[in-house]
Amino acid sequence: MDALDQQLISLLRRDARMSVANLAHKLTVSRGTITNRINKLEKQGVIVGYAVQLRPDAIPNNIRAWMSIVVAGNETRVVVASLLGEPGVACLHDTNGRWDLLAELRAENLSQLSDVLERIRLIRGIQTSETSIHLASYR
Template identity: 45%
Template sequence: MDETDQAILSALRRDARAGFSDLAAELGLSRTTVRARIDKMLARGDILGFGVVTRADVASDPVRALTMIAIEGRGTDRVIRQLSGLPEIRALHTTNGRWDVIAELGAPGLEALDAVLTRIRRLDGVANSETSLLLATRKAGR
């Protein structure tokens, strides 16, 4: 990674939801350059995801759930990108077996959880899903 990539990463750390045009204006680069560099960093695995989730964020969600998602065909990367844009998603995990992706969700109430589950089920490529509510956390990870 060169200085330009580092500058892009620094800007994304400040605001992971910044658009390509906003990043380009802030860094004095073209939108195309910003997009191409982010795409390359994603492809190389330098960027694994966007956003920040703190322990306080997870603890403050009155309703938490795990949603296991089956994806049709080869649409996993596209579905993960779409899922990553949902603010209720706290973490995404790829897995093997029956389910392709497990999403950790947080919502202020059951109606909000129902709304995000509806959005997830309507994503093109989502074949099936199963959701389990988290009732209590006995041990939290890092």
């Protein structure tokens, strides 16, 4: 994948329903280029569904981490809305037990992950959190 593929994927992850014309305009390339790139990414299995879901190994230099979050009081809606607006949050799950939310985080490097963690820790309504870096998947 080259830089254009990565930019295209980034836009589709934010809005998988964005039109080819709008994608082409944002990336300053032709609609045909966008269509060809999307078809190639689908054929290679990089894009496996819509909303766009990427294979974990499709972006080799990507760091994945899991953040378990306890929400203070009745702040769940505010916290969820803030986390959904955070670009470093790939997925957000409601859960039971010790933690209220589980966020899958993505970053290109440890410095970027540190920035994501810092932004999340500043969100009003997060009482406590614990983060673990994803090392390997077995299935």
